[in-house]
Amino acid sequence: MIAKTRKIHDAMETVGALQAIRYVDPEFIYLAVTNARCATADVFVKPGDHVDCCQVVGMRHGPFFEQPIHSTVSGTFVGIEKHYHRNGKLVDYLKIENDKKETYAKEVKQRTPEEIAKLTKQDMTAIIKNCAVVGLGGSSFPTYIKFQTDKPIHTILVNGIECEPFINADHRLLMEYPYRLLDGIKYVMQAFNCKHAKICIKSKYKDIKEVYDQVLKEKAYENSGIELCLVGNYYPQGWEVEMIKNAEGIQLAPGELPANRGIINFNVSTIVGIYKAIKYNMPVIKRFITISGDGIKSPKNFRVRCGTSIKELIPQCGGYTDEETEKVFILGGPMMGASVPSDDVIITKTVTSILVLNKRNYQEEPCVRCGSCVLSCPVHLEPVQIMNAVKALDKERIKKLNPLRCIECGLCTYSCTSKIQVTDYVRRAKLFAKM
Numbered sequence: 001m002i003a004k005t006r007k008i009h010d011a012m013e014t015v016g017a018l019q020a021i022r023y024v025d026p027e028f029i030y031l032a033v034t035n036a037r038c039a040t041a042d043v044f045v046k047p048g049d050h051v052d053c054c055q056v057v058g059m060r061h062g063p064f065f066e067q068p069i070h071s072t073v074s075g076t077f078v079g080i081e082k083h084y085h086r087n088g089k090l091v092d093y094l095k096i097e098n099d100k101k102e103t104y105a106k107e108v109k110q111r112t113p114e115e116i117a118k119l120t121k122q123d124m125t126a127i128i129k130n131c132a133v134v135g136l137g138g139s140s141f142p143t144y145i146k147f148q149t150d151k152p153i154h155t156i157l158v159n160g161i162e163c164e165p166f167i168n169a170d171h172r173l174l175m176e177y178p179y180r181l182l183d184g185i186k187y188v189m190q191a192f193n194c195k196h197a198k199i200c201i202k203s204k205y206k207d208i209k210e211v212y213d214q215v216l217k218e219k220a221y222e223n224s225g226i227e228l229c230l231v232g233n234y235y236p237q238g239w240e241v242e243m244i245k246n247a248e249g250i251q252l253a254p255g256e257l258p259a260n261r262g263i264i265n266f267n268v269s270t271i272v273g274i275y276k277a278i279k280y281n282m283p284v285i286k287r288f289i290t291i292s293g294d295g296i297k298s299p300k301n302f303r304v305r306c307g308t309s310i311k312e313l314i315p316q317c318g319g320y321t322d323e324e325t326e327k328v329f330i331l332g333g334p335m336m337g338a339s340v341p342s343d344d345v346i347i348t349k350t351v352t353s354i355l356v357l358n359k360r361n362y363q364e365e366p367c368v369r370c371g372s373c374v375l376s377c378p379v380h381l382e383p384v385q386i387m388n389a390v391k392a393l394d395k396e397r398i399k400k401l402n403p404l405r406c407i408e409c410g411l412c413t414y415s416c417t418s419k420i421q422v423t424d425y426v427r428r429a430k431l432f433a434k435m
């Protein structure tokens with residue numbers, strides 16, 4: 001059967017709107033020394049040192065930028081321990097014992113509305129850089145680099161679409177923090193001297209619409225130029241190209257930056273991160289995450305302190321279902337997330353969700369050339385041909401098939417009649433194409 005698949009059951013259909021539990025005082029927090037974008041780092045503390053919340057305890061070095069490591073609690077630096085990172089590898093983490101006093105570093109201070117009104121784009125860029133704000137929807141791209149565009153921007157698009165199954169942490173944030181979000185958007189509009197902003201959500205999110213219809217009528221926001229924009233209920237509507245097409249009627253060319261068309265886009269969590277940085281000079285120390293999937297008894301959203309071990313949150317979800325069955329852990333959603341070997345994983349500021357699934361042994365069958373993967377691909381690739389080229393190790397053919405345009409949405413695997421992990425072949429093709 002040929003299937004064009006865009007209708008993926010999202011979180012509302014799989015787990016419903018989850019309330020959030022506060023879990024903000026773990027005994028220890030763990031901060032990754034390096035990450036996917038920064039291969040080396042310097043550590044500024046030694047065992048026994050007292051640290052304050054938001055204090056810079058190290059500096060990561062990327063290929064063209066530096067990223068401060070901020071403590072997310074006050075307490076005592078214990079030493080370095082290895083835990084799994086979202087890339088599935090064991091990496092070094094700074095372990096800090098939480099004294100639960102939450103004393104803040106002296107750099108954290110509230111700016112007055114008058115002080116904020118005077119900030120230029122350059123000022124805000126420097127603040128966001130020092131506070132290490134990155135794409136909190138999972139991209140981890142340094143936000144200050146987005147701020148450095150010199151293109152004129154006419155519209156800010158704020159992505160609250162969240163279209164993968166099982167995840168609704170952004171939904172929770174939208175519901176709980178409308179004022180932080182709206183003030184954050186106003187700061188970004190000020191930076192870019194931009195008069196319009198749209199908060200993009202799925203059109204079926206009636207509860208969010210109700211909240212923002214009310215709040216946007218308040219005096220502080222009624223003439224702000226911020227509006228709610230209802231977009232499609234399909235996957236991958238949250239992909240920036242698809243969001244821009246529906247919100248603005250603009251079709252970006254492959255690889256084209258939204259700023260070329262006067263648009264800049266941020267995830268809702270990133271906007272709240274920007275709000276905290278501008279208003280309080282504070283890095284991201286807490287975030288919403290979803291723990292979900294059929295391997296967990298009671299799926300939940302959490303407001304957690306970054307650096308918390310996922311292991312600590314599993315009992316808060318009632319533990320695992322069917323202890324006998326092996327579990328699969330995925331950081332991110334089932335479509336685009338990455339699997340990790342165990343629950344010994346730390347929540348960094350870019351972890352949006354943890355999916356715990358009971359392992360099933362799917363028997364892969366031979367390709368029946370049904371064409372479902374080709375029909376489903378949102379960037380019009382031919383995943384089956386890419387797979388065949390990878391199997392044949394035909395590098396020339398792989399390059400001609402353009403695998404680098406793949407956005408790793410997972411639809412080719414999802415739609416495959418023969419249960420083949422087609423996306424994995426396309427990922428391998430991307431590696432070949434870069435050689």
Ligand code: SF4
Nearest residue numbers: 377406407409410412
């Ligand atoms: S994972 Fe890549 S190749 Fe597969 S459908 Fe998505 S964009 Fe296309």
Ligand code: SF4
Nearest residue numbers: 367368370371373416
């Ligand atoms: S790889 Fe799967 S979806 Fe694609 S043509 Fe073959 S059987 Fe169909």
